[in-house]
Amino acid sequence: MATSRYSSQRAAILGNLQSRIDHPSADVIYTDIKKTMPTISLGTVYRNLQVLCDNGQVRKISFSDQIVHYDANMANHHHFVCKKCHSIYDIEISTFQNENIEHSVETVEVVYHGICNACQEK
Amino acid sequence: MATSRYSSQRAAILGNLQSRIDHPSADVIYTDIKKTMPTISLGTVYRNLQVLCDNGQVRKISFSDQIVHYDANMANHHHFVCKKCHSIYDIEISTFQNENIEHSVETVEVVYHGICNACQEK
DNA sequence: CTGACTGCAAAAGCTTTGCAGAGCC
DNA sequence: GGCTCTGCAAAGCTTTTGCAGTCAG
Numbered sequence: 001m002a003t004s005r006y007s008s009q010r011a012a013i014l015g016n017l018q019s020r021i022d023h024p025s026a027d028v029i030y031t032d033i034k035k036t037m038p039t040i041s042l043g044t045v046y047r048n049l050q051v052l053c054d055n056g057q058v059r060k061i062s063f064s065d066q067i068v069h070y071d072a073n074m075a076n077h078h079h080f081v082c083k084k085c086h087s088i089y090d091i092e093i094s095t096f097q098n099e100n101i102e103h104s105v106e107t108v109e110v111v112y113h114g115i116c117n118a119c120q121e122k
Numbered sequence: 123m124a125t126s127r128y129s130s131q132r133a134a135i136l137g138n139l140q141s142r143i144d145h146p147s148a149d150v151i152y153t154d155i156k157k158t159m160p161t162i163s164l165g166t167v168y169r170n171l172q173v174l175c176d177n178g179q180v181r182k183i184s185f186s187d188q189i190v191h192y193d194a195n196m197a198n199h200h201h202f203v204c205k206k207c208h209s210i211y212d213i214e215i216s217t218f219q220n221e222n223i224e225h226s227v228e229t230v231e232v233v234y235h236g237i238c239n240a241c242q243e244k
Numbered sequence: 245c246t247g248a249c250t251g252c253a254a255a256a257g258c259t260t261t262g263c264a265g266a267g268c269c
Numbered sequence: 270g271g272c273t274c275t276g277c278a279a280a281g282c283t284t285t286t287g288c289a290g291t292c293a294g
Contacts, residue, residue, distance in 0.1 A: 082238035
């Protein structure tokens with residue numbers, strides 16, 4: 001944050017993402033913001049999403065479609081992806097505990113992120 | 123596989139993936155196979171990996187790096203991704219039960235795949 | 245023979261980056 | 270005024286696709 005400066009573009013991007021419950025791609029955010037801020041460029045959207053990620057205000061999520069989706073909900077939660085319509089739903093952890101997911105789950109993918117043993121020893 | 127035909131290329135791709143414990147990208151598989159089968163093309167690798175996925179012999183896994191990784195281990199297991207060296211480790215479910223993962227986990231990402239309510243009702 | 249498969253190369257996404265100019269502090 | 274940020278456009282990467290020829294069954 002030390003070298004971060006306020007810009008209306010960055011505010012618009014964060015605001016847009018926080019007002020949504022879906023998990024848009026950079027391009028979807030860009031198209032949406034362009035309606036009210038016609039001069040914004042796609043490169044700016046990508047650059048700011050990266051900064052917001054580094055600042056911990058936004059997270060990237062990626063599924064099997066080679067597109068990075070963004071999520072401003074930083075609370076601990078899971079995701080459900082429909083293989084038919086490709087919608088992405090948030091799954092609250094409490095729901096998860098109850099095994100009470102309202103969709104038909106076929107497979108579960110779990111990915112841990114962190115620092116591996118080899119890197120820690122360096 | 124009604125309309126599937128044997129080809130040495132497909133066998134080489136599946137064999138290569140099954141002999142590995144890492145989770146290579148299509149390009150890594152291509153480069154590796156090219157050593158013993160110099161005429162194989164990258165397009166063929168992509169096409170066959172897709173077929174093998176459709177047949178349930180291989181699965182795609184994607185993390186936050188915009189590259190699709192392939193995994194021939196179809197048993198139920200999780201993955202650990204090192205944010206420093208980007209290595210991918212398999213995490214066996216039994217290990218998971220014991221919370222006995224040998225790396226330093228910072229975040230966990232859980233994604234369910236299936237058919238959502240809306241699509242089921244159609 | 246037939247039709248699925250291959251190699252090649254071009255095209256098609258999505259994302260990153262260089263540059264010159266603009267704007268926040 | 271300095272340094273970060275922006276818009277634009279080009280470049281970069283991964284992946285897909287069209288086509289004509291090849292090969293398994």
